[in-house]
Amino acid sequence: MKWLTAERLRLLVPALSLVVLLAAVFYLQPRTMSYTGLNLLFNLAVPIALATIAQMLIMTVNDLDLSMGTFVSFVACVTATFLQTDPLTGALILVGCIAVYAGLGVIIHLRNLPSIVVTLGMSFVWSGLAVLLLPAPGGVAPDWIRWLMTSKPPLVPMAIVASVLIAVIAHFLVMRSAFGVVIRGVGGNERSVARAGWSVVRARAATYALAGFFAVLSGICLVGLTTSADANIALRYTLLSIAGVILGGGEFVGGRVSPIGAVIGALTLTLAASFLSFLKIPPDWQIGAQGAILIIVLALRLILNRRESVEKAK
Amino acid sequence: MNLVVRLLAKPWIWAFVAAFGVWLATILFTGGASTLGLSQAALTFAAFSIIVGLGQMFVITLGPGNVDLSIPATMTLAGTVALKVMDTNNDLIVAGIAATLAIGIAIGIANYGLIKLLRIPPIIATLSSSFIVQSTAIWYNRGIRIKPPAYLAEFSTASTLGIPNVAIVALVISIVAWVLLEKGIYGRWVSAIGQNMRAARLAGVPVDGVRFATYVFCAVLAALCGFLLSCFSGGAALNMGAEYLLTSIAVVIIGGTAVAGGFANVPGIWGASLFLFLVVSMLNTYGASAGVRLLLTGLIIIAVIIAASRKQTV
Amino acid sequence: TSGKRIALSNNYAGNSWRQAMLESWAKVTGPAAEQGIVAAADAFTTAENQATEQAAQIQNLILQGYDAIVLNAASPTALNGAVKEACDAGIVVVSFDGIVTEPCAYRIAVDFAAMGKAEVDYLKEALPEGGKLLEIRGLAGVFVDDEISKGIHEGVAENPQFEIVGSVHGDWAQDVAQKAVAGILPSLPSDIVGVVTQGGDGYGAAQAFAAAGRPTPLIIMGNRQDELAWWKEQKDASGYKTMSVSIAPGVSTLAFWVAQQILDGQKVPQDLVVPFLRIDQDNLEASLESTPAGGVANVEYSLEDAKKVIAEAM
Amino acid sequence: MNQRPQDVPVIAVDGASKSFGAVRALDGVGFAVRPGECVGLVGHNGAGKSTLVGIINGGLKPDAGAISLDGLDATGHYSIGEARSHGVRCVFQELSLCPNLTVTENTRITHASLKGFGWRRRAEALIRAKLDEIFPGHGIDCRTAISTLTIAERQMVEIATAFSETDSKVKLVILDEPTSSLDASLAGQLLAYVRRFVSGGGAVVLISHILGEILSTADRVVVMKDGKVVGERAAKEFSIEGLVAAMGSVVRARDANRPARDVSGLAPVLEQRAHTRAEAIDFVAYPGEIIGLAGLGGHGQTRTLVSLFMGQGGDWIPRHDSKVAFVAGDRHVDGNLPLWSILKNMTITLLPDLTRAGLVDDRQEGAIGKSWRDRIEIRTENLGNPILSLSGGNQQKVLFARALATRAPVVLMDDPMRGVDIGTKQEVYHMLRVEADKGRTFVWYSTEMDEVCQCDRVYVFREGRIVAELRGQEVTEERVLAASFAEKAA
Ligand SMILES: Nc1ncnc2c1ncn2[C@@H]1O[C@H](COP(=O)(O)OP(=O)(O)OP(=O)(O)O)[C@@H](O)[C@H]1O
Numbered sequence A: 001m002k003w004l005t006a007e008r009l010r011l012l013v014p015a016l017s018l019v020v021l022l023a024a025v026f027y028l029q030p031r032t033m034s035y036t037g038l039n040l041l042f043n044l045a046v047p048i049a050l051a052t053i054a055q056m057l058i059m060t061v062n063d064l065d066l067s068m069g070t071f072v073s074f075v076a077c078v079t080a081t082f083l084q085t086d087p088l089t090g091a092l093i094l095v096g097c098i099a100v101y102a103g104l105g106v107i108i109h110l111r112n113l114p115s116i117v118v119t120l121g122m123s124f125v126w127s128g129l130a131v132l133l134l135p136a137p138g139g140v141a142p143d144w145i146r147w148l149m150t151s152k153p154p155l156v157p158m159a160i161v162a163s164v165l166i167a168v169i170a171h172f173l174v175m176r177s178a179f180g181v182v183i184r185g186v187g188g189n190e191r192s193v194a195r196a197g198w199s200v201v202r203a204r205a206a207t208y209a210l211a212g213f214f215a216v217l218s219g220i221c222l223v224g225l226t227t228s229a230d231a232n233i234a235l236r237y238t239l240l241s242i243a244g245v246i247l248g249g250g251e252f253v254g255g256r257v258s259p260i261g262a263v264i265g266a267l268t269l270t271l272a273a274s275f276l277s278f279l280k281i282p283p284d285w286q287i288g289a290q291g292a293i294l295i296i297v298l299a300l301r302l303i304l305n306r307r308e309s310v311e312k313a314k
Numbered sequence B: 001m002n003l004v005v006r007l008l009a010k011p012w013i014w015a016f017v018a019a020f021g022v023w024l025a026t027i028l029f030t031g032g033a034s035t036l037g038l039s040q041a042a043l044t045f046a047a048f049s050i051i052v053g054l055g056q057m058f059v060i061t062l063g064p065g066n067v068d069l070s071i072p073a074t075m076t077l078a079g080t081v082a083l084k085v086m087d088t089n090n091d092l093i094v095a096g097i098a099a100t101l102a103i104g105i106a107i108g109i110a111n112y113g114l115i116k117l118l119r120i121p122p123i124i125a126t127l128s129s130s131f132i133v134q135s136t137a138i139w140y141n142r143g144i145r146i147k148p149p150a151y152l153a154e155f156s157t158a159s160t161l162g163i164p165n166v167a168i169v170a171l172v173i174s175i176v177a178w179v180l181l182e183k184g185i186y187g188r189w190v191s192a193i194g195q196n197m198r199a200a201r202l203a204g205v206p207v208d209g210v211r212f213a214t215y216v217f218c219a220v221l222a223a224l225c226g227f228l229l230s231c232f233s234g235g236a237a238l239n240m241g242a243e244y245l246l247t248s249i250a251v252v253i254i255g256g257t258a259v260a261g262g263f264a265n266v267p268g269i270w271g272a273s274l275f276l277f278l279v280v281s282m283l284n285t286y287g288a289s290a291g292v293r294l295l296l297t298g299l300i301i302i303a304v305i306i307a308a309s310r311k312q313t314v
Numbered sequence C: 001t002s003g004k005r006i007a008l009s010n011n012y013a014g015n016s017w018r019q020a021m022l023e024s025w026a027k028v029t030g031p032a033a034e035q036g037i038v039a040a041a042d043a044f045t046t047a048e049n050q051a052t053e054q055a056a057q058i059q060n061l062i063l064q065g066y067d068a069i070v071l072n073a074a075s076p077t078a079l080n081g082a083v084k085e086a087c088d089a090g091i092v093v094v095s096f097d098g099i100v101t102e103p104c105a106y107r108i109a110v111d112f113a114a115m116g117k118a119e120v121d122y123l124k125e126a127l128p129e130g131g132k133l134l135e136i137r138g139l140a141g142v143f144v145d146d147e148i149s150k151g152i153h154e155g156v157a158e159n160p161q162f163e164i165v166g167s168v169h170g171d172w173a174q175d176v177a178q179k180a181v182a183g184i185l186p187s188l189p190s191d192i193v194g195v196v197t198q199g200g201d202g203y204g205a206a207q208a209f210a211a212a213g214r215p216t217p218l219i220i221m222g223n224r225q226d227e228l229a230w231w232k233e234q235k236d237a238s239g240y241k242t243m244s245v246s247i248a249p250g251v252s253t254l255a256f257w258v259a260q261q262i263l264d265g266q267k268v269p270q271d272l273v274v275p276f277l278r279i280d281q282d283n284l285e286a287s288l289e290s291t292p293a294g295g296v297a298n299v300e301y302s303l304e305d306a307k308k309v310i311a312e313a314m
Numbered sequence D: 001m002n003q004r005p006q007d008v009p010v011i012a013v014d015g016a017s018k019s020f021g022a023v024r025a026l027d028g029v030g031f032a033v034r035p036g037e038c039v040g041l042v043g044h045n046g047a048g049k050s051t052l053v054g055i056i057n058g059g060l061k062p063d064a065g066a067i068s069l070d071g072l073d074a075t076g077h078y079s080i081g082e083a084r085s086h087g088v089r090c091v092f093q094e095l096s097l098c099p100n101l102t103v104t105e106n107t108r109i110t111h112a113s114l115k116g117f118g119w120r121r122r123a124e125a126l127i128r129a130k131l132d133e134i135f136p137g138h139g140i141d142c143r144t145a146i147s148t149l150t151i152a153e154r155q156m157v158e159i160a161t162a163f164s165e166t167d168s169k170v171k172l173v174i175l176d177e178p179t180s181s182l183d184a185s186l187a188g189q190l191l192a193y194v195r196r197f198v199s200g201g202g203a204v205v206l207i208s209h210i211l212g213e214i215l216s217t218a219d220r221v222v223v224m225k226d227g228k229v230v231g232e233r234a235a236k237e238f239s240i241e242g243l244v245a246a247m248g249s250v251v252r253a254r255d256a257n258r259p260a261r262d263v264s265g266l267a268p269v270l271e272q273r274a275h276t277r278a279e280a281i282d283f284v285a286y287p288g289e290i291i292g293l294a295g296l297g298g299h300g301q302t303r304t305l306v307s308l309f310m311g312q313g314g315d316w317i318p319r320h321d322s323k324v325a326f327v328a329g330d331r332h333v334d335g336n337l338p339l340w341s342i343l344k345n346m347t348i349t350l351l352p353d354l355t356r357a358g359l360v361d362d363r364q365e366g367a368i369g370k371s372w373r374d375r376i377e378i379r380t381e382n383l384g385n386p387i388l389s390l391s392g393g394n395q396q397k398v399l400f401a402r403a404l405a406t407r408a409p410v411v412l413m414d415d416p417m418r419g420v421d422i423g424t425k426q427e428v429y430h431m432l433r434v435e436a437d438k439g440r441t442f443v444w445y446s447t448e449m450d451e452v453c454q455c456d457r458v459y460v461f462r463e464g465r466i467v468a469e470l471r472g473q474e475v476t477e478e479r480v481l482a483a484s485f486a487e488k489a490a
């Protein structure tokens, strides 16, 4: 089985879990097997998928972003306020945010700081800015994003179209493009990339900026779905995005990531929650069941990891 | 002079410098009148972060990706169960402590079981188990608040020679942790595993045993902290651990422990815990709004980290 | 309405108020379903207190074909997208406690601002000469926190004899409030006459004052049993006087009946107001008696109560 | 002065000095490479070879000294980028590929000009052609990730990448111990290619501790010692003994192969059954033996050693009387604990013996560290220095001490002499003999035939299993090679 490379194998597990979960959901609730059904199942996964891609980019260079959730919340606040009332200022703020991300990459590299600490600090900063901007929930989504997120393309619902698009674009950027090779190289062996004459600072800054860009998209899409924002709207995206990357076969260190897997991971996580609500678990255990399902899905990786190691041994 | 240079080289010094700075800024506001009260309050509340921080420190030292996110849920479960077991009865204190320890040990075993047997990355494994633990706490007593036995309530809120009892407990635990880390073979092993797990294994370190013990140790400390906190605050609440998720990680890394593992230090946890409490007090004292408070907390954390960092040496 | 199915979408279960709310729901809807008044009344809770997660949950409830969704929302605005989808699918949405602004939904609101103002009105009576106040707020960035605080500040503006000299966020959690108050207390003047709160935090504030060795000022209480019990203790010992304002968790049952009435084809106004639960010096004992140890003071509603509330609003 | 083009050095450093803290790694070195020559660079561990390479490569800035490229002064603005654009390439001793990327993608990392539409196709063609040219019949799939390749294959890829050209011509390639992970036949292919490259006008700097290949391949040999150049002559004028003398160590007379040890009546100390379906020989070790594991690189020797080690347990409960100790060869991956001091690195395996009631006895630890430092001459004044402050060879000695200091009756060695200078090797060989005579068993995987031939008994590996066992006088280069290639040769 030559075609079953380690990389493909890594994709297979998340894909398989998604299919199994989807089959289970279809079985439990046949209503979901429709255009609107699928859209409702998956549309809130779109911003999560974008945040997951952003987290994945950071993880590509062996870093971790603990401020993802607060950052997306902040972007959502900006989108629902400035971007709506004063698009130019709003856009400038968002561009500024991306620049801040690039700056974080530079500082983390130059001062040799652990990304976890810096982003932990940043999570307070973004959260503070969001609270200052929107002390109480509110704001209104700009019409164009509202239109985009609720548009109904023929045959395939928007949620699926958007997910596929995100996966394809991210795959091209990270796995196929010449730029993607360099940033994955930084994750794999930073020293050798530097020795080959690349500026690792610039690579890291670019990666962070790109991650910031995807996170900004995530915040905008989120507001498009919810119609308004609050300062805590996306806090759980931090852990969700990390879980999505891992579920999708990515690893914390070594530049081993899979954008398609990450998107599938995000979809799987969203679907897992739905699956549970279709199961009608007693309220006491609804939270626990989410933990259980995470464990089960991740345990699936075990079986295939075994295969992978057998493969390697050969 | 020499002493100053040596002190400045210590990784934990910056946390203390920062803590002292905000302490000074706060008492200056009242012209020194609040010195004693503030110091006592700081010691009291820092004690809880110190106890969970110590456990988290050993886990983080195990190397990249190791972190325990089940600390808040463990605290909650231990607090609720222990108080229900004791049921305000002074005679059952021993039973309550036994229940606390048993819960810590059980959760530690479960966490490492997930990590080892199912090969789930620790960050996700402990997150998943925390959901289950949280559900158990909800199911167990539905958030009913039971008062601690009078002895315990008295002990945990009183002071000895002006030092809060909880701070003394934290000090004792810290000394034990310091000896384990700096003088004991266990500390060596943890540090070796954190630097290079494979090399440590090939050097004869019982990797599984040490990692297992560390996760159990961390969970036991979390349980103990939950127990103390619920006695201190007059009852366990279902959300009482929530703020210790980020705090436990933050005190470890602000305290100068290497996020990448392999290097830990105990004094820094004290500096960082005091700092985190004092910075909020300072901003409250100066009347900062929630947004500004969060913003400044984040910026101060980043500033401390940058001050403590060294330039990248290529 | 014997064929109709009603769902409760709840965003948080991590404190005793929410637990009491879920219990009231089960207590009232269980018999209603048995008697065939409705076909089903299921409760759903999200794992984390997040608007995005709840939005996904609402979308799932739509897919499951519920006829009505009773909603305690994580955000007044961020769920509007999902609520609109539900309305478009012909589902009745009744929000309570955490209400939503989407016009198609019904709202059972508590006038939070009035609640805040009532606190100051009481203080005006109890402390005619005025004085310095400490404010304990809830969770930053949340609608309820903002509203209550607004009411309080309005009240203080109208009564210049009062002055708020400090303000902290207690996140509606007793231990967080205790910590925040302990941190700011040393730097506050010693002549604090009153503490205005948002409920759930009064006991923590009392503990903090006691720990700092300060005389206990007049602390407005919430409806947790430990707050009431503490108040009773103080009252018996020294004639301590205060009041308690809160929302009864049983309001979930009112929402249930309102939803049932709407499904029954009754005309119901879009906006209903429920009075907040107020306990005074003279009805303290009675309330305390009916409150389970460690629980929350509560009122459950019957179909008749609901009809009365609706009729009053017409 | 009128110089012919081939006399203008591709690169020349003059009076280069470099210190790392108190360590003076380079001390006024003059070094030049001309087109069309292969310069051999030799010296004991820590002599400063890698540091010199770093300076030529642009990765390290010298504290003093001048650098010129093609006769033009480049001092001050010399950098990695500058070096690369002048066609200077480097193959580092420790592999510097990205393990998560494929062979093709690694080529892209080294060649910044491979970009834009269709870069992948171009990169693949480029690297495949070069691999075919240097190592005919290599059998490497360019689309697989580096992490799935064996060490030898990775080394081949790295070498091929360095020699491949895109926009700028490759003028100088520095090979820092390129053959340490290659078996004899691959090393031969490489050295033959180096000669071809040189005769085509390229320049090569070859660093190796295998002096035979230096003498056979280089035109000129530069000898370094303690940060200085102490000898420089045409290769023909050197003999191995002469080179060693110049480096400052003396070659000991090689022990003649000894008769097979009589192991009858002894109980084996370690055994492992072959568990492959294919025909294979079981592994057995008796007290006092030095057992060699031979065969081509990457045919299961390391895996066998690791499984012998892991098979002894100790994952959960520390073993107080562990039967085995391990000496890592790939020290960055399997050996070093990089944050620690030399002392802590040395005593980690021994630690349970130095522990009472869970607490480590610092005094005893220090004493043991000192005695081992003196016994195997680790070049450091303070054992409290970080392990990474030692040169590669000295780090390796620390790993040796780590294993030898224990009471374990069996020592497993995973090609432990990689990058160790010849003087040190001789000392270690001697030490092994002495320990073996005392009854210790050594299981020794080595890629160097010299070392294999010193063993009492040799297991030859092919495709993950043991295919031959040679004893005593049977242990000869020819027999080992014959067994390694048996099927292919047929
Ligand atoms: N980055 C560094 N930091 C500290 N010391 C260093 C560093 N690099 C080299 N050294 C020291 O400089 C000296 C020369 O080292 P170098 O690596 O150049 O020796 P070498 O000849 O390559 O030895 P080997 O044959 O063992 O590789 C050694 O003593 C080494 O410890």
Ligand SMILES: Nc1ncnc2c1ncn2[C@@H]1O[C@H](COP(=O)(O)OP(=O)(O)OP(=O)(O)O)[C@@H](O)[C@H]1O
Residues within 6 Å of the ligand: D045, D050, D051, D092, D093, D094, D176, D177, D387, D388, D389, D390, D391, D392, D393, D418, D419, D420
């Ligand atoms: N960042 C660093 N800090 C301290 N020492 C370093 C650092 N980088 C390299 N060294 C040391 O400098 C020396 C040269 O490094 P290098 O990695 O080239 O080893 P090497 O010469 O290839 O080793 P070997 O002798 O096994 O071939 C080694 O002793 C290495 O440990």
Ligand SMILES: [Mg+2]
Residues within 6 Å of the ligand: D046, D049, D050, D051, D391, D392
């Ligand atoms: Mg070297």
Ligand SMILES: [Mg+2]
Residues within 6 Å of the ligand: D049, D050, D093, D176, D177, D392, D419
């Ligand atoms: Mg070397």
